[in-house]
Amino acid sequence: MSALTLAASAAGTAHAAGAVRADNRVPLPDIPALVIPALGDTLIMVGVTMAIVVLVGIPLGAIVHNLGPDGLFPHRAGHTVLSWIISIGRSLPFLVLMASIIPFTRLITGTNIGIPAAVVPMSIAGIAFFTRIVENSLRSVPREYAKVSIASGGSTVQVIITAQLAEAVPSIIGGLTINTIAMIEYSAIAGTIGAGGIGYVAVTYGYQRFDHAVMIATIIILVATVALTQLLGDRVARALTPASRDRRRAGRGDRGGRTGNGRVAEERMPVAA
Amino acid sequence: MIRLDQLSKVYGSGDAAATVLDRLDLAVDTGRVFAVVGPSGAGKSTLAQCVTLLEKPTSGRVVVNGDDLTALGADDLRVARRRIGTIFQQDGLFSRRTAADNVALPLQYLGVTKAETRARVAELLDRVGLADKAKHYPHQLSGGQRQRVGIARALALRPSVLLSDEATSGLDPDSTASIVRLLRELRDDLGLSILFITHEMDTVLQVADSVARLDHGRIVEQGELTALLRDPDSALGAQLRPARAALPAADGDRVWTVSYAGDVPGDWIGRLGARLAAPIALLGAAVEQIDGVPVGRASLGIPASLVADDVAAALSELGLAVRRAAVASSASKNDVDAQPAAEPAEPAADDLTELIGVRA
Numbered sequence: 001m002s003a004l005t006l007a008a009s010a011a012g013t014a015h016a017a018g019a020v021r022a023d024n025r026v027p028l029p030d031i032p033a034l035v036i037p038a039l040g041d042t043l044i045m046v047g048v049t050m051a052i053v054v055l056v057g058i059p060l061g062a063i064v065h066n067l068g069p070d071g072l073f074p075h076r077a078g079h080t081v082l083s084w085i086i087s088i089g090r091s092l093p094f095l096v097l098m099a100s101i102i103p104f105t106r107l108i109t110g111t112n113i114g115i116p117a118a119v120v121p122m123s124i125a126g127i128a129f130f131t132r133i134v135e136n137s138l139r140s141v142p143r144e145y146a147k148v149s150i151a152s153g154g155s156t157v158q159v160i161i162t163a164q165l166a167e168a169v170p171s172i173i174g175g176l177t178i179n180t181i182a183m184i185e186y187s188a189i190a191g192t193i194g195a196g197g198i199g200y201v202a203v204t205y206g207y208q209r210f211d212h213a214v215m216i217a218t219i220i221i222l223v224a225t226v227a228l229t230q231l232l233g234d235r236v237a238r239a240l241t242p243a244s245r246d247r248r249r250a251g252r253g254d255r256g257g258r259t260g261n262g263r264v265a266e267e268r269m270p271v272a273a
Numbered sequence: 274m275i276r277l278d279q280l281s282k283v284y285g286s287g288d289a290a291a292t293v294l295d296r297l298d299l300a301v302d303t304g305r306v307f308a309v310v311g312p313s314g315a316g317k318s319t320l321a322q323c324v325t326l327l328e329k330p331t332s333g334r335v336v337v338n339g340d341d342l343t344a345l346g347a348d349d350l351r352v353a354r355r356r357i358g359t360i361f362q363q364d365g366l367f368s369r370r371t372a373a374d375n376v377a378l379p380l381q382y383l384g385v386t387k388a389e390t391r392a393r394v395a396e397l398l399d400r401v402g403l404a405d406k407a408k409h410y411p412h413q414l415s416g417g418q419r420q421r422v423g424i425a426r427a428l429a430l431r432p433s434v435l436l437s438d439e440a441t442s443g444l445d446p447d448s449t450a451s452i453v454r455l456l457r458e459l460r461d462d463l464g465l466s467i468l469f470i471t472h473e474m475d476t477v478l479q480v481a482d483s484v485a486r487l488d489h490g491r492i493v494e495q496g497e498l499t500a501l502l503r504d505p506d507s508a509l510g511a512q513l514r515p516a517r518a519a520l521p522a523a524d525g526d527r528v529w530t531v532s533y534a535g536d537v538p539g540d541w542i543g544r545l546g547a548r549l550a551a552p553i554a555l556l557g558a559a560v561e562q563i564d565g566v567p568v569g570r571a572s573l574g575i576p577a578s579l580v581a582d583d584v585a586a587a588l589s590e591l592g593l594a595v596r597r598a599a600v601a602s603s604a605s606k607n608d609v610d611a612q613p614a615a616e617p618a619e620p621a622a623d624d625l626t627e628l629i630g631v632r633a
Binding site for chain 1: 322325327351352354355357359361363365367368369370378379381382383410412413426429430
């Protein structure tokens with residue numbers, strides 16, 4: 001339980017920014033000074049985590065997919081083992097995962113509080129999540145492409161990059177969006193054991209001190225962050241899909257904005273988590 | 274040229290083994306189009322995959338320009354595959370690449386410089402008549418245009434063999450005709466050996482120099498296209514040009530089904546009537562020119578009172594061969610499977626007419 005004790009002391013330092021009132025509530029004008037740096041911490045945590053997740057998850061997802069029955073180098077035992085490891089990573093609730101790997105986290109980062117300590121469990125959960133997303137996106141790419149690629153003289157790596165990953169990019173971006181939003185959520189959970197960020201503020205001020213104004217501020221910020229992430233993800237995925245780019249243009253030109261937007265909603269990339 | 278020696282492909286083993294290709298032999302000479310036809314499930318797509326070694330044959334050899342591809346290891350095989358350009362069904366264009374980038378794919382794999390790639394891609398797109406579509410994405414092109422891009426991509430590495438796996442299936446007749454024209458031009462200009470796998474008999478008539486029929490993993494008949502068409506007993510010839518239902522013969526007439534086998538004079542019906550001194554009824558006919566050779570078939574109603582041997586001799590003199598296998602009325606299209614596989618042969622008209630046994 002040392003983590004929780006440390007979390008409490010971290011709370012003390014963070015709080016030094018605002019003046020403490022008798023009822024222990026943060027005055028309204030001080031809320032931005034409390035919440036905005038916390039948002040910065042959250043974005044750093046999620047940003048660093050997602051960079052690691054993408055770097056590891058894309059190759060890992062490609063390997064898992066290609067070890068599978070429809071892959072380029074099917075290998076039943078290898079596929080089963082990797083798949084089990086990923087499933088275990090996926091099946092633990094994040095709080096349990098985070099608590100259970102504290103020794104590992106400390107080994108890597110030398111600490112078990114703060115942003116670096118949060119990034120380790122978040123990356124592990126995120127990699128397991130993203131590997132499945134990449135695998136799933138690759139599965140939806142027609143196998144024909146790999147055949148074309150092999151017949152055109154492509155090496156295995158060339159086939160994976162050009163005929164699998166490149167064709168799956170919009171779908172992977174869609175999955176990446178879902179994954180990033182999940183990581184924002186995980187960062188809030190990590191915040192409760194002292195990682196800082198929006199989640200930490202929400203729990204220590206909003207929940208433990210019944211400070212409704214802070215609670216509402218964190219909620220607004222989280223909703224806005226998630227909505228922006230989704231919007232950005234959708235935009236990028238669409239921009240990277242030539243066919244949907246055209247439809248959007250056609251929708252705007254011929255039928256006016258409203259129909260255009262309606263059609264865009266229909267086209268959202270189908271991504272299964 | 275490309276040659277298949279005793280090529281076999283067996284899936285599974287023991288009791289569950291399924292032989293999909295059974296000791297196939299075929300050869301496509303330089304500058305020739307060799308069509309392989311057959312019903313679905315005959316093994317056509319497995320054949321296509323074995324030729325490019327996307328599937329490893331169980332036994333037998335694939336020989337391209339004298340080199341045995343089946344003997345190569347993975348790396349050498351990758352190099353050797355570049356000698357075979359493949360055109361796929363549904364074109365197989367990458368949806369996120371422009372036409373030019375799709376054509377550039379094999380060059381990119383090979384590590385060709387950007388400038389060289391650009392020049393070669395422009396040349397290839399020009400060759401297939403799509404110079405103005407370089408920047409278009411596949412979804413902005415028609416089916417026929419997409420298949421042209423596929424052909425340009427297949428030609429990128431200057432292969433000597435082109436494998437077309439159902440390349441025209443699913444295209445409208447105009448697009449099919451234009452793709453076929455392009456393939457024949459390429460055959461002549463580049464001296465390609467083209468292995469054309471399809472289930473569309475019409476397309477075979479337009480494109481092929483030779484044809485083989487694949488059924489249950491075996492080649493049951495093969496030969497020159499025109500020879501098969503002129504052989505009245507060829508099951509494949511009959512499949513290639515399915516007979517339309519002919520008119521029924523009048524009472525007292527016997528039905529004769531004849532094929533053009535030699536130099537048939539244009540006014541042969543009149544001549545036949547004069548020669549036999551009897552009225553000749555034309556019950557059904559199709560005459561056309563394929564590869565510069567007249568090909569035709571006709572059902573005739575000839576009085577049964579005439580001596581069959583005389584009629585046969587008269588037909589033979591006019592360069593016509595009589596179908597001997599079955600009664601004409603039931604000899605329409607789809608009974609060919611029931612017939613024994615004919616030997617691939619280029620029989621002279623005289624040989625055939627000697628074989629005639631006249632059926633009632």
